[in-house]
Amino acid sequence: MNPLKPRSRRRVAPEGPGDGMRDSALPQVACDQDRRRVLGIAGAVALALAPGLSLIAYAQSGSPAGAAASARTRWGLLIDTAKCTPSCTACVTACSSYNGWKNEGRPTDPQWIRKVQVSDPSTGFSRSVPVMCQHCANAPCVEVCPTGASFKRADGIVLVDRHICIGCRYCMMACPYKARSFVSENLSDQKPWAPRGKGTVEGCTLCVPRVDAGKVPACVEACAREGNGAMTFGDLNDPASPIRRALAQHPAVQLRADLLLDTGVRYEGL
C-alpha cells in the first residue's frame, strides 16, 4: 500500500460541525435522511439475519461509514432555480464556514461555490444559480491531472488528493465550470475535516465527511434552513430517492450538457 495515498478514497469517519444539527428539521432533506436511517436500521437487522438482504439495503442507501465508497451509489444534487433567490447566499456562507475558505473579493480568493446571476438577453428571463463542482462522471479535471490527484470516488464525488497534487493547475484549465481554486497563500484556521494546502488545487467536495456520516452537504442543509429549500441531495442511482423522483417528474438540465460530462449536479427551471 502506498503510504502517500490518503484514505480519502474510502469513506472517512464522521466529523465536523453540524453533527449535532437536526436534519429532521429540514423539509427538503428530511425524507431522504429518514429513508436512509430506516434503511440503515433495516440493513443492520438484515446483516444479522441475512447477508444477502443487507447488500440490497446498502445498494439503496450508500455504504456504511468506514466502508469504501460504492459504485452502487451516485451522489447528486438537484437545484430548483425557481426557488433560488438572488439575494440568498446561504449555501455559499455555509460552504465557506464548514470548509474554512474565505472570499474577500480578491481574484486569488477561493470560491468553492458561488451564486451566478443568469439572464437571457433576448427575453429578460433571469435566474440566480449556485455553481460548484458538478461532480462529472466524465470529469475533465480527472482526465487531465498528470498525477491522478484529481480523482473520482466510486460514488461519483470528485475530489483532489492534496498529498499528490503538484499544483500544475491543468485541472483548472480543463474544468468547464470554473469550479476549482488554487491556494495562493499561507493558510490558517483550517478545519480538520477539510484540509487545504498552499500550492494545491481545491474545490467542492460535496462535504464528503458529512455525506460519509450519513448527512447532507452543508449547502443543502443551509438552503433548507435559511433559503427556500431549492437543493435536493441524494442518490441518483436510487429510483426511490427524492432526487430521482424529482428528476423523473420535472425537466432538469446539466450545465454544458453538450460536453456529455454526465454531471452529478442538475438544474431545474433553467
Place this chain on the structure above:
Amino acid sequence: MSVVHYREIAGRSPGYWGLVALLTAFVAAGLTAAWFMEHIGHIITGMTNQVVWGMPHVFAVFLIVAASGALNVASIASVFGKVAYKPLARLSGLLAVALLIGGLSILVLDLGRPDRLVVAMTHYNFRSIFAWNIFLYTGFVAVTGFYLWVMMERRLNRYTRMVGTAAFLWRLILTTGTGSIFGFLVARAPYDEAIMAPMFIVMSFSFGLAIFLLVLMAACKGTGRPLGDVTLMRLKNLLGVFAAGVLYFLLAFHITKLYEAEFRGAEAFLLLNGGIYTFLFWFGAVFLGGVLPMLLFWLPQTRRSRAAVGWGSASVVVGGLALMYDIIIGGQAWPLSIFPGMHVSSSFYDGVVNFYAPSLPECALGLGGCALAMLLILLALRLLPFLPESVLDDSGESHSAVAGTSTAPGAA
C-alpha cells in the same frame, strides 16, 4: 571536400565571462523569484483563479516548442541526408537540449508544489497529456543527448542516421503533445482544436530555427569563425518558409473558429477588440513573427544582408513570444461559457474578461529559464567541441562530416 574540425571555444575573453556573469545573474534572479513564489505563495504573481497560467508558462512553452525546432538543422543533416548541414548538427542538438531544460525548469519551479517533483515522476495518470509530456520531455533530452554522443563519438557515427531519425520522430510527437495540452481543452473556446498540435509543430520549426540562427551567428562572430553566406542564406530562406507556415496555420485555425458560431465571441475578442491581445496577435504574431521576417529575408534590398538575417530571426523570436502570450494568456482572459447565450455575472468574475498583469517574480522566473538555456549553451561550447572551426559554403569549400557517409555537396 574537407573534413570538419570541431573545436571548443576558448572562453577566456572578458566578453565571454561577462556574458556568463550576466546570465548567471538572471538565473539567480529566477531562482530567487521561485523561492519567494514557493514560500509566500503565488499571491505575489499576477496569476489568479481566472488566469491560472501566466508569464512563466509563456516563456516555458515558448522554450519547449523552440527546443523541438532547434533540432531542425540536425534533422536535415542526419535524416534527410543534406551533408552541407552536418557541421551544424551538433550545435543544433545542443540547443535543443538546452532550450528544453530551460523551459522545463520554469515549468517545474512554477508548480504550486515544486518540492513534489518526485511525485510527478512516480504517480502517473496515463489519460493525461501532461503525464505523457513528462515522458516526452525527459525522453527527448535522453534521445537528443544520445544523438549528440553518436555524432561526437567517431566509433558510433554510423548510427547517426538511425538515432537522428528517432530524435526527429520524438520531437514531432513531443510538440504534438505540447500543442495538445491546449487542443484538448474542450471547454475553452479559444482552444479546443486538433489543429493546435500541427500548428505548434510548425511554430517549433520557426522559433527553433530563428534561435539557432541567432546563436550560430553570435557564436561565429564572437569566436571569429567564418560562416559561409550560402549556408546562412539557405537557412534564412527555410526560416522564411517556416514563418509563412505559421501564418498559414494561424489563418486555418482562426477561420475554423470563425466558422463555428459558438466561438465567434472569443474570436472577436482575440482578433478585433481584445486590446493588448488583439495588438499582440496582429502586430506581434502576424507582423513581427511572419510578415517582417519574410520582407527582410526576401526583399531585393535586404535579401543578401546578414544583418537582415539577424533582425529577421530576432523578429521571429519576439513574434513567437507574442503569439505564445496571446494563446496562453489571451485564451484564459476570455471567460468560460458555462451558460451559452446568457448574460452572466458573479463574485467569481463569471462573464467578464479576466484581468492579468505579469508580476516581476513571474518575469524573473521566465527570463531566468531563458538565461539558463543560454548559459548551458555557453558553457557547453567551452567544454566540448560542438562548434565547427568554420562553416564555409559548399561551393568549393564544402565539408563532409567527420565520418559522413556522403561526399556529395548538400543542397538545401
